Amino acid sequence: MNFEINQDSFIPAKNTIFQVKATNMPASKIEKEMCPNGKLRKTIKKLSDDNGAYVIVSSMNGF
Incomplete structure (x- = not known):
């Protein structure tokens, strides 16, 4: 499948998982x-x- 994402969108893909951490997350x-x-x-x-x-x-x- 090829989905087009609006270039103004802050969500990088139609199927996106966000994981929120309340800690320092260096690489x-x-x-x-x-x-x-x-x-x-x-x-x-x-x-x-x-x-x-x-x-x-x-x-x-994290910097």
Whole structure:
């Protein structure tokens, strides 16, 4: 399937999962969140296969 997204849209794909964290999420923590034990979560893999998007929102600055 090929979905067109309005360029003014802030949602990157029609099928998008948002995960909101109230903790600091630098890249190293995001990788562990997405790939526990070094393996990509099945949910995220399926989302990718379906041209979806996975967005992590952190309420703390990771820089």
